[in-house]
Amino acid sequence: MCRAHLAALLRLLILAGGAFYVNPYTSEDRIDLNQVWVEIPKSLVALGGDVHILVQGVTGAGNLRVRLAREDDDGRTLLATMPLALDAESRMTLPCGYFSRGGIYYLEIVADKESFLDYGNATINTIKVKRDVSEGGLMETGDSVVKSWKFDVQWPSATLDVTPEQIQTYPERQVTAILEFPKVVCTPVQTSADFWLELLYCGHSSGGAVLCDGKNTSSHAHVLYSEQMYGFPGRRTMTLRCELFGQAGDYALTLRPAAAAGPQDLALAFVKADWSDQFVLNVHGGSVFPCGDGVRVLFQYPECVLDGSDRVRVFGRDSSDRLRYVAERRVRRGQHTASFDCRLFSEKYPEYCFVYVSQAVTGAVADVRMDCLPTLPLSEGGAGGWGEWSPWSACPAPEHCSTRTRSRHRFCDSPPPAYGAKYCEV
Secondary structure, eight states: OHHHHHHHHHHHHHHHHHHHHTOTTTOTTSBOGGGOEEEOOSOOBTTSSOEEEEEESOSSOTTOEEEEEEEETTEEEEEEEEEOOOOTTSEEEEOGGGOOSOEEEEEEEEEEGGGBOOGGGTTOOOOSOOSOOTTOEEEEETTEEEEEEEEEEBOOOOEEEEEOSEEESSOSSOEEEEEEOTTOOSOOSSOOEEEEEEEEEEESOBTTBOSOOSSOOSTTOEEEEEEEEESOOSEEEEEEOGGGOOSSEEEEEEEEESSTTSOSSOEEEEEEEEOOTTOEEEESSSSSOSOTTOEEEEEEOOTTSOTTTOEEEEEEEOTTSOEEEEEEEEOOTTOOEEEEOGGGOOTTSSEEEEEEEEEOTTSOEEEEEEEEEESSOOSGGGOOOOOOOOOOOOOSSGGGGGGSOOOOOOOSOSSOOOTTSOOOOO
């Protein structure tokens, strides 16, 4: 009989112990989010590697879920929802690809209401929006209880290098740009147009300073080329077409964000261009007249100039040294001569100037070479010669000639100098 009482007492103790272990306040199925905290790394770079977060206060994941969101221009964007999975060190891993850009992110741990210890509902914040969640804000949404943390992710830094940095217009050697994101180690889950890569013409330097800084704020800056960059390539090599470099001056290659919320530390690289020495212009003959079959002009230019955009123009130089437009001929690729009809010329202008005009992709034109000819041929080199001296001037008062001044003169008219030729020397 005693043995029966002992067995009954043992069964009662076992049942009592079982009741203790299913206490709802400590069960893995009943989670107190007030006791859950996370440690998020302070310095995070987008696409810089998986993010490992220490989770404290969770003895078992139970039915907990993790949500990752980002603050965008249109509000908060949900990036991923996944079960809470912890390793042996109580850390969860968020894949690198979800952090596709810099900005403000939100980590949320979500529990169903039936799994949440409410202690008479005193611990639940029932407001719909809680502004400051950087330290772990708790709120109720629908059938769930959410604890949220806010953290920052930096934009990946970029470097731009251009080779060569000193060129001639329409360069023979290819201009190569290398874009690199040295801290990017993974591919984004979703890609978008995050950057614009642009080539700007900045004009000529002023006091050694380039007139544009990559933000396109200078009135001298012209966008020659632009390309949307999707994602963040670890390293990308690009060849910039030679026809883009059709003006002497400074160029800037810049990487700027597609959205205003993008990074402000832009990557920049600069190229300086001088006029190509492949531009050559020569006019056949020593003078316009005698004209014969016309005035023939010979010229050369770089291989990749714009087809049909360059011109050879003729100007007459008047006595005040001003150039007056007369005519022009369009230059076709492969063409190296042009002829101007004799009827275009007259003795109205003592000299005619022939100018090679180069046009860039922006439409800007520049006179890169000029050769001038006198209208009439020079005789004996064209230099002037002195004529005979004139007689001495008469003495106005013969009795006082010793105190008076008399004069004589001669002219540079034997022959007179041709236009542009050397004048007589004393």
